[in-house]
Amino acid sequence: MTARDAILALGQRIGQSIIGQDTMVERLLLGLMANGHLLVEGLPGLAKTRAIKSLAKNLDSSLSRVQFTPDLLPADITGSDIYVSDGSKSAFQFQQGPIFANLILADEINRAPAKVQSALLEAMEERQVTVGGKSYKLPELFMVMATQNPIEQEGTYQLPEAQLDRFLMHIEVGYPDEASEAAIMRLNRDEENASQQPEKPDPQERLNPQVIFEARAQxxxxxxxEPVEKYIVALVFATRYPARYDKELASLLQVGVSPRGVIGLDRxxxxxxxxxGRDYVTPDDVKAVVHDVFRHRLILSYEAHAANTTANQVIDRVVELVAVS
Structure with missing residues (x-):
């Protein structure tokens, strides 16, 4: 089985328990393949947590879930030095926090203050944490998936732009359709019935992480x-200098996409x-993912907010205005 076949099979297994969210499952695989982190936004109950749990279940990897709360401390994520005494000798030893896992679920990340959110910055960018002046490397397979609720504002802290930029993609999760809703109901019923039966070993082998590294190499x-490269650059520059393309677009944008956006869209x-199944990129590949890569990197103007214009609508306009050279 090729690496691509193995990844597609992984997606199918995840999709069996994440019904009606095919786009989220695909974006989860893309984030894993592109070696980036994901910010997933959606209402409660839309299988955001279940998705990464299903990924960890089918991938030979460790999973840490961190529930972000206002009283959380940075050391609760990174770990800290603790004093250890064995009678004859005493010393400080580093005790690893939950960040030292392959997959990290930062649940409701906007419920913790900025100093806690920033504890993830070094881990996400440098793949290491520094405690007590000493740096500790994180696992080679490492991905953060953070979730947040789009409608709750009370008791939340908006993520700073510097941290948002560290996320490769911002994924929006919506409601499933009617057929999927019925399938979800049946799946939940079957899982409840199965939980009352004697536990059986799972015959499905967990995917070896080496397949992920092989896929990344491919x-x-x-x-x-070159025309596709120029198209990506043109999309980015249209967000930075929108007046070159359209006066109305210029009135909607305050800050455009950073250089991380160029790198992210390429990856x-x-x-x-x-x-x-292709070994070359087409403009359609770029268009398929540009919303997820740009969505959290744009800062809209006051006029855009006043007109209830969303980042998705602005990106739609950018794609419409920028032609493939």
Whole structure:
């Protein structure tokens, strides 16, 4: 079985327990393949937590769930030095926090203050944490998936732009359709019945992380023609200098996409092309993921907020205005 076949099979197994959220499952795989972190936003009960739990269940990896609360401390995430005495000798030893896992679920990340949110910054960017002046490397397979509720404002702390920029993609999760809703109800009923039966061993082998690294190497070799590269750069520059394209667009944007957005769109577009079975990127690959890569990197103007214009609508306009060279 090739690496691509193994990844597609992984997606299918996750999809069996995450019904009606095919886009979220695909974006979860893209984030894993592109070696980036995900910010998932959606109302409660839309399988955000279940998705990464299902990924950890089917992948030979460790999972840590951190419930972000206002009283959480940075050391609760990174770990801290503790004083250990064995009678004859005493010393401080570093006790690892939950960040030292392959998959990290930062649940309701906007419920913790900025000093706690910032504890993730070094881990997400440098893949290490520094405690007591000493740095500790994180696992080679490492991905943070943070969740937040889009409608709750009381008792929450907005993520700073510097941290938002560290997320490769911002995924919006909506309600499933009617057929999926009925399937979810039946799945939940079956799981409740199964929980009352004697536990049986899972015959399905968990995917070896080495397959992920092999896939990443293959994605690195996916080619991108110069016109597609120019198209990506043009999309980014249209958010930075919108007046060159459209006066109305210029009135909606305050700050455009950072250089991390260029890098992110390149990586995710190549991962998307690879999942589609191609060794080259097309403009359609770019268009398929541009909303997820740009959505959290745009700062809209007061006029946009006053007109209830969303980031998705602004990105739609950017894609409409920028032509493939």
């Amino acid at each position: 994605i690195g070799n996916v080619s991108m023609a 995710v577009s190549r991962a998307h092309a690879w999942l589609q």
